[in-house]
Amino acid sequence: xxxxxxxxxxxxxxxxxxxxxxxxxxxxxxxxxxxxxxxxxxxxxxxxxxxxxxxxxxxxxxxxxxxxxxxxxxxxxxxxxxxxxxxxxxxxxxxxxxxxxxxxxxxxxxxxxxxxxxxxxxxxxxxxxxxxxxxxxxxxxxxxxxxxxxxxxxxxxxxxxxxxxxxxxxxxxxxxxxxxxxxxxxxxxxxxxxxxxxxxxxxxxxxxxxxxxxxxxxxxxxxxxxxxxxxxxxxxxxxxxxxxxxxxxxxxxxxxxxxxxxxxxxxxxxxxxxxxxxxxxxxxxxxxxxxxxxxxxxxxxxxxxxxxxxxxxxxxxxxxxxxxxxxxxxxxxxxxxxxxxxxxxxxxxxx
Numbered sequence: 001x002x003x004x005x006x007x008x009x010x011x012x013x014x015x016x017x018x019x020x021x022x023x024x025x026x027x028x029x030x031x032x033x034x035x036x037x038x039x040x041x042x043x044x045x046x047x048x049x050x051x052x053x054x055x056x057x058x059x060x061x062x063x064x065x066x067x068x069x070x071x072x073x074x075x076x077x078x079x080x081x082x083x084x085x086x087x088x089x090x091x092x093x094x095x096x097x098x099x100x101x102x103x104x105x106x107x108x109x110x111x112x113x114x115x116x117x118x119x120x121x122x123x124x125x126x127x128x129x130x131x132x133x134x135x136x137x138x139x140x141x142x143x144x145x146x147x148x149x150x151x152x153x154x155x156x157x158x159x160x161x162x163x164x165x166x167x168x169x170x171x172x173x174x175x176x177x178x179x180x181x182x183x184x185x186x187x188x189x190x191x192x193x194x195x196x197x198x199x200x201x202x203x204x205x206x207x208x209x210x211x212x213x214x215x216x217x218x219x220x221x222x223x224x225x226x227x228x229x230x231x232x233x234x235x236x237x238x239x240x241x242x243x244x245x246x247x248x249x250x251x252x253x254x255x256x257x258x259x260x261x262x263x264x265x266x267x268x269x270x271x272x273x274x275x276x277x278x279x280x281x282x283x284x285x286x287x288x289x290x291x292x293x294x295x296x297x298x299x300x301x302x303x304x305x306x307x308x309x310x311x312x313x314x315x316x317x318x319x320x321x322x323x324x325x326x327x328x329x330x331x332x333x334x335x336x337x338x339x340x341x342x343x344x345x346x347x348x349x350x351x
Contacts, residue, residue, distance in 0.1 A: 020186045030351035032304050032341075035331045038322035043239075046232055046317040047279040049224045057221065058282040061311045063223035065350040067340025068279045070118040072169055073288075073309075074100060075125040075211070075275065077248075081227065085218045087121045087276050096139040096153060097121055099161040110165050112189050114175035115346075117165075122211065123274040125248040127151035130200070140249070143168055144290045145309045145344045147205040160199065167195030168202075171346075201251040207269040208242070208328055209290040214274030225316075226274045229285045232320040233272045240324050241298075242268040270328070283313030283339070289327055294343060297331050304331035307344035312337040 014090065014129040076096045083090050088098035097119050103110050104117045126140035130152060137155040141164065142148070148168060153160045170191040177185060196202065210233050216223015234244050280286055310327060312319075315337055328334045333341070341349035 004257060030333065031332075031349060032308070034335050034338075034351075035326055037318045037336050038181075038334045039325065041318055041321045042227065045320065045323070046228055048054075048316045048318070049228050050321050051221055051224060054139060055219070055221050056282075057284060057314060059314065061283075063283060063337065063339045064335075065340055066280055066283070066313070067311050067342075067348060067350070068116075068118065069348055070116040070342070071171065071346040072117050072146060073142075073144045074117060074119045074164075074169065075122040075124065075273075076100075076120065076144050077124045077140040077142070079123065079125040080121070081123050081214060081274055082216050082223065083121050083276055087119075090121070096141065096155070096161065099158060103165050104169065106208050110170065110188065111285075112171070112174075112178075114177055115171045115189075117169050118278070119277040120278065123214070124271060127201075127249045127251050130251065131343070141293070142205070142209065144209065145307065145342055145346075147290070147292050147307070147344070149205055149249060150199055151201040151203075151249060152199065161266045163195040163198040166192045167197075167199065168279070203249075204292075205290075206292050206294055207245060208292065208295065210237075210272045211275045211282065211288045211290070212269055213276070213278050213286040215276045218277045219284075221281050221284040222277075222286065225285035229287065229315060229320065230272055230319060232317045233270075233324070236321045236324050237270050237272070237328075239321075240329060242328065245269055245271050268328075280313060280339070285313075285315040286339075287312045287315045287323070289323070291328065294327065298329040305333070305341075306331075308349070309342045311339040311341060313339045324351055 048191050088095065088101050100119045102108055105111060126138065129136045129138050138152045139155060141150045141153060143150065146168065150164060153164060170189060172191050174186060174189055178189065212226045212229045213222040214226020214230065259289050278286060288309055288311050290309045291303060295303040295306040296305050305327065310333060312323065312334065319337065323334065326334055343349060
């Protein structure tokens with residue numbers, strides 16, 4: 001069965017689910033704790049930036065559910081705050097995002113329409129090359145919500161990018177719509193853990209990752225809002241006892257430690273970065289908060305959102321303190337800002 005026929009069957013299934021009879025179904029409660037509105041800040045915050053008159057923020061459309069369907073985000077660490085409109089064109093196409101999109105993009109040999117892999121650039125810095133090979137040019141990447149950090153992806157060949165795809169990004173099991181594919185085609189789309197041995201120094205994430213769309217090369221609204229929101233998070237997080245890690249992850253033989261160290265005695269640590277286009281510029285500021293599986297609430301209880309990524313839209317500086325308090329420290333989703341969420345197994349969350 002061809003991929004086009006698979007997609008046609010999937011669309012027909014979605015249409016059936018959207019039939020009028022479903023309008024009478026009882027609305028299920030949210031799968032996590034929520035609070036209707038973001039609490040007002042208790043201390044001064046930056047003003048909301050002014051935007052060009054022809055590029056307003058959409059405050060009328062409902063936000064809930066307006067999230068891209070994807071199974072994993074791959075964040076390429078560029079150390080830059082902005083990129084061309086098409087990130088794969090950066091450095092004349094010689095970049096990790098371009099390599100990955102060539103493999104998993106719409107025409108890539110590992111493309112799977114039922115396991116969408118979103119490749120983004122981030123302002124987070126790459127790890128320095130290993131001391132045993134200081135001349136090696138490498139890039140680093142975060143895999144979310146798998147909560148993995150991959151420090152060394154050599155830029156000298158396609159092999160490391162393919163090892164990342166085959167070892168970490170592909171699914172463990174295929175969607176039922178793939179049942180008609182040949183065994184060879186099915187094998188090509190399945191994860192092969194043996195490839196993980198080709199990538200050295202990969203570690204689990206135990207810090208919160210706060211991502212803000214700041215892609216001014218794609219849309220000025222995010223380019224204006226992004227840096228302001230990043231600065232506000234970097235101010236608000238330490239005020240609530242959350243250490244902000246800004247340095248690169250320096251990897252030694254057999255271990256990975258943050259240069260600015262999460263082991264400073266604080267219960268929480270976070271990284272804050274700008275990212276490239278995620279969709280919905282008219283809902284700037286767009287914020288995604290990934291909370292690691294081992295996260296606990298500020299009172300030491302199991303965190304209701306541990307292992308989740310929560311998407312917010314229309315976030316302004318006045319919302320940042322409330323997002324830190326309610327979502328990161330207490331595990332509550334703020335309904336008025338909520339665009340959607342994703343669980344560690346790739347399931348998209350809406351309510």
